[in-house]
Amino acid sequence: MVIKKFIAPTMTEALDKVRTELGDQAVILKTRMNRKGGNSGGGKSVEVTAAVERGAKARFEMPENTDVAISEVSQGSESEQETEISHKLPSEKLESLAREIEKFSTILKANTQAKQPQSFFGNFSGNMIDAGRELISRNLSEELAFSIISGMAQAENALKLDKEDIRILAHQALCSMIPNGEPIEMKEIGPTVVMFIGMTGSGKTSAVARVATHHKVEKNDKVAIITTDNFRADSSHQIKSFCRILGCPCGIVYTPEELSMAIKSQPDGLILVDTPGVNPNDAKEIGELLTLIKAAKLHEIQLVVSASTPAKDVEKMLAVFDEIGVDKIFITKLDETEAPGGVVTEVINSGKKLSYICSSREIPGRFAVANSESLADAMTTRKSAETSESKWEMEAVGIWQ
Numbered sequence: 589m590v591i592k593k594f595i596a597p598t599m600t601e602a603l604d605k606v607r608t609e610l611g612d613q614a615v616i617l618k619t620r621m622n623r624k625g626g627n628s629g630g631g632k633s634v635e636v637t638a639a640v641e642r643g644a645k646a647r648f649e650m651p652e653n654t655d656v657a658i659s660e661v662s663q664g665s666e667s668e669q670e671t672e673i674s675h676k677l678p679s680e681k682l683e684s685l686a687r688e689i690e691k692f693s694t695i696l697k698a699n700t701q702a703k704q705p706q707s708f709f710g711n712f713s714g715n716m717i718d719a720g721r722e723l724i725s726r727n728l729s730e731e732l733a734f735s736i737i738s739g740m741a742q743a744e745n746a747l748k749l750d751k752e753d754i755r756i757l758a759h760q761a762l763c764s765m766i767p768n769g770e771p772i773e774m775k776e777i778g779p780t781v782v783m784f785i786g787m788t789g790s791g792k793t794s795a796v797a798r799v800a801t802h803h804k805v806e807k808n809d810k811v812a813i814i815t816t817d818n819f820r821a822d823s824s825h826q827i828k829s830f831c832r833i834l835g836c837p838c839g840i841v842y843t844p845e846e847l848s849m850a851i852k853s854q855p856d857g858l859i860l861v862d863t864p865g866v867n868p869n870d871a872k873e874i875g876e877l878l879t880l881i882k883a884a885k886l887h888e889i890q891l892v893v894s895a896s897t898p899a900k901d902v903e904k905m906l907a908v909f910d911e912i913g914v915d916k917i918f919i920t921k922l923d924e925t926e927a928p929g930g931v932v933t934e935v936i937n938s939g940k941k942l943s944y945i946c947s948s949r950e951i952p953g954r955f956a957v958a959n960s961e962s963l964a965d966a967m968t969t970r971k972s973a974e975t976s977e978s979k980w981e982m983e984a985v986g987i988w989q
Contacts, residue, residue, distance in 0.1 A: 769958025788865025
């Protein structure tokens with residue numbers, strides 16, 4: 589193989605030199621623009637490195653077994669073909685070179701982009717990106733975090749916002765997305781029957797106790813508690829002890845028929861029905877819960893969810909329990925997590941109503957009608973339970989073990 593370098597003022601002249609000295613079979617290995625000059629004139633020039641394999645087969649040789657005899661081709665035709673090929677070769681070389689340059693340009697561009705830091709937040713300020721990451725670390729979905737950050741990025745002074753400004757704007761955005769809670773409304777005639785459902789450990793029994801205390805102590809309503817949770821050995825004991833402290837009727841039932849009779853025994857007032865924890869993936873448990881719901885003739889159903897529950901689990905529960913007819917979401921254990929974003933995400937995405945939020949083991953402890961500001965506080969500040977307003981506090985009447 590012969591490798592040689594050619595320098596000429598233009599690419600066309602350089603390629604002509606390649607073809608003249610190395611022939612039509614030459615391969616272009618490299619091209620370069622010399623801006624400081626490399627030709628005799630001292631101006632800009634093109635440098636082409638080419639190679640040719642000596643003794644190689646002709647590029648345009650006649651195929652074997654051709655049906656056309658060489659003798660039938662006239663000398664004039666051969667001359668015309670050679671002239672046509674000689675005109676096409678420079679163009680073909682240039683097209684091939686252009687394709688190679690485009691190929692390398694694409695690779696170079698891709699490598700350059702790969703070196704740039706990637707973030708779905710795009711070209712936001714560093715403080716905004718940090719705020720978005722913080723929201724996601726609190727289990728808020730990426731879609732909602734992006735929506736909040738991109739919203740504040742539209743401000744005229746977006747790049748001048750400091751961390752506290754961004755925190756305040758994120759708080760305001762969450763307040764506008766999260767619905768305020770709706771408390772239980774008592775019926776004017778007859779009993780108001782409310783059932784609390786949810787997974788094991790979500791805090792259903794303590795939620796029942798908190799609502800009972802609120803209506804009995806704060807609103808002076810008639811309250812009765814019925815429990816169908818007979819799977820845990822101490823569940824009925826807890827309800828009995830609490831009802832004795834509060835001074836309200838207590839019913840322990842084992843069948844849907846007994847539940848129906850217990851409800852009919854209370855002509856008016858608020859009747860709170862506690863249920864055993866349900867696995868949303870267990871069809872049998874869902875079926876048993878449905879029989880209780882049909883027997884109770886409920887005023888509303890509240891889904892009790894721990895504040896630390898991941899968004900996917902909340903979404904699964906809502907999908908299963910939505911067939912049952914969930915009316916509101918009761919958020920518990922807000923003090924046990926700094927990442928309540930899973931619940932917040934699904935409350936926003938599902939459009940479900942909220943009822944109450946609570947924290948602490950005391951009964952009623954820190955308990956109130958859900959409000960967007962408290963949940964936004966939990967998403968944008970540390971130790972939100974310690975910094976919330978005193979309106980959460982109510983006098984404790986017992987400790988839930």
